[in-house]
Amino acid sequence: MQTEIESQGQAPPLAERAYRVLRDRLIMLDLPPGSPLSESQLSAELGLGRTPLREALKRLETDHLVVSYPRRGTFATIVDITELAAISEVRLLLEPAAAGRAARMLTPALRGELEHTAAAVEAIDETRAPRELIEYDLEVHRLIYRAAGNHHLEASLVRLDNLATRIWCLVLDRLPPIAEHIAGHGALLRAILDGDDAAAQKLARDHVRDFEVTVREAL
Incomplete structure (x- = not known):
């Protein structure tokens, strides 16, 4: 799916790219509801550092697509x-x-x-x-x-x-x-x-x- 930034011939910022990739995986249930999201695994998979990845996860939490728990980690939300x-x-x-x-x-x-x-x-x-x-x-x-x-x-x-x-x-x-x-x-x-x-x-x-x-x- 082409983004607005990409349609204008610009490379999206790293945090934006991470956000859009993870958002669409969560929407399409490629990341199953309730599944844990490993920062280290996602960082390696997307070729990104922890900082842009964490920025993306914060946005996804606002979107109600992920939820974070202290000392437990971040999980894909359940589909209600x-x-x-x-x-x-x-x-x-x-x-x-x-x-x-x-x-x-x-x-x-x-x-x-x-x-x-x-x-x-x-x-x-x-x-x-x-x-x-x-x-x-x-x-x-x-x-x-x-x-x-x-x-x-x-x-x-x-x-x-x-x-x-x-x-x-x-x-x-x-x-x-x-x-x-x-x-x-x-x-x-x-x-x-x-x-x-x-x-x-x-x-x-x-x-x-x-x-x-x-x-x-x-x-």
Whole structure:
């Protein structure tokens, strides 16, 4: 998944790189819920010193993706399925707000990226691996949040979407095929590209509701 810094041709700072790599591993459950995170092992694996790694872990704790205990260490948080309703409640307010702002305020610099992403998700079919589909979903959401042009809104939604995606990954083997759900983002991106505020908000709201219903049916 390409980050904003990388898309601008810049190498991210070491702590930022560590944060993004570990964040996505935690979201995708590559680092299993409840598992211990060894600083020495992660430092060697990522080729980073302890200082940037610890900075990354502090941010991840704020994101509720890891938890640290004195004298015990740092662990990946448990995925709490009971949080789904609370997460969805806030996303139903913020996702439409972000999509509407993106439709109204889309910059020329991001238009090409949205057009490319829209074409990519519209071409998605059932031959794609579930992991690849979820990575597409994360990419689309993060792009829309960035296009909204409000860093407070973006930060809040990224954190909520990360937590929702962990729940999704936890029940993935019980879900129906998700390709259609991901391809549906194409209509949302097209509404933003067309500057259609109302349509973008409706599609974003419907997407969050469909997600919650699908996950609940799998539980």
